[in-house]
Amino acid sequence: MLHLQSITKTYGKKQILKDVSFSIQAGEIVGLVGENGAGKSTMLQILATLSKPTKGKIHLAELSYEEHTKDIRKKIGYVPQDIAIWEEFTVEENMLFFEKLSWINKSKQQLKQLCLDMELDKWKEPVNTLSGGMKRKLNLAISLIHDPEVLLLDEPTVGIDLKSKMEIGNYLKEQATLHHKIIVYTSHDMDEIIRLCDRVLCIGEDPFYYDILVQKKKNVVTI
Ligand SMILES: Nc1ncnc2c1ncn2[C@@H]1O[C@H](COP(=O)(O)OP(=O)(O)OP(=O)(O)O)[C@@H](O)[C@H]1O
Ligand SMILES: [Mg+2]
Incomplete structure (x- = not known):
């Protein structure tokens, strides 16, 4: 299980993530959505150990991000936005x-x-x-x-044709369900998010994405 407890991230005076807490079980695909600049990549960089939260704690099973950074890195696969x-x-x-x-x-x-x-x-x-x-x-x-046990994918399917998108999506589903991977995934493609994710976390105050997902009866929370 990946467990985040009260994660806050500020850049200078700008607060990007505010007291975010959630857990993800093995086998779950979780979507991270929000408008440009909401903090999706920031969150994935923190989960990938490439950026430290200003406050809060993260654990992967019994391993603490602060104390076991090297061991955590071995368990993580990260696809950066660039x-x-x-x-x-x-x-x-x-x-x-x-x-x-x-x-x-x-x-x-x-x-x-x-x-x-x-x-x-x-x-x-x-x-x-x-x-x-x-x-x-x-x-x-x-x-x-x-x-890796945990896959962190920052807009991995931008510019990928629909057929490949569907096939990669099926592959990721299989990785989650058969191989019990944790997948955290960002995309601006709501159809893809709806198709692929078990649960969606919506970053930021703008209800735009939240409302779309609620209408589609998706399991979504705001963070
Ligand atoms: N290294 C940094 N130093 C200062 N501010 C930063 C840094 N990295 C990101 N930011 C700011 O943090 C905010 C969140 O950026 P982030 O890249 O996480 O957004 P995002 O949700 O991934 O957006 P997009 O959909 O455009 O990829 C933005 O306002 C950005 O300008
Ligand atoms: Mg981003």
């Missing part, structure tokens, strides 16, 4: 590079399969010749190399 891959290397070279950085040994075949699971079949192509959507698929595949 693509982070080696542009001049091929898909294969990127996968092999990030496998070396991970704490797990995967065969070339397993790495290739991970890309195929993301509907990416450009194994030998240099990344700078891929489309934006294909790069995102590669970023997703990289985040899965070390078989």
Whole structure:
């Protein structure tokens, strides 16, 4: 279980997250929605240990984020909002590079399969010749190399075609239900949020997203 207790984040005088508390069980896909600047990426960066909350505590099962940061990192897969891959290397070279950085040994075949699971079949192509959507698929595949317990995905399907979106969505569902992963996921695509997420957390005071999700009978709370 991922448990957040009274998380507050301020940048200078600006308070982004205000006393946020929630828990996510293994096997759950939780959507994080809100307008531009609401704090979705900030929340994911905190959950990815890349940014520290100003106040509050986070635990993954019995591990405290403050005391066990290294152990926590091994259990987390993070896809940042901005693509982070080696542009001049091929898909294969990127996968092999990030496998070396991970704490797990995967065969070339397993790495290739991970890309195929993301509907990416450009194994030998240099990344700078891929489309934006294909790069995102590669970023997703990289985040899965070390078989993380928690997947933090910041707008992972922006620019990805509908067919691949559906297939990646099905793959993520399977990761949650069959492999009991915790998935926290942001998107501005409400259809996708409705299709994929078990529960939605709506950041900010604007009721726009909240109202849409309530109308669709989605399990949603504001934070
Ligand atoms: N490093 C930083 N220093 C100062 N302010 C920041 C920093 N990072 C983010 N912010 C501010 O925090 C607020 C939340 O930003 P964040 O990127 O979390 O929003 P978001 O919900 O992900 O938005 P978007 O939908 O545009 O991706 C914004 O007002 C942003 O300007
Ligand atoms: Mg963002």
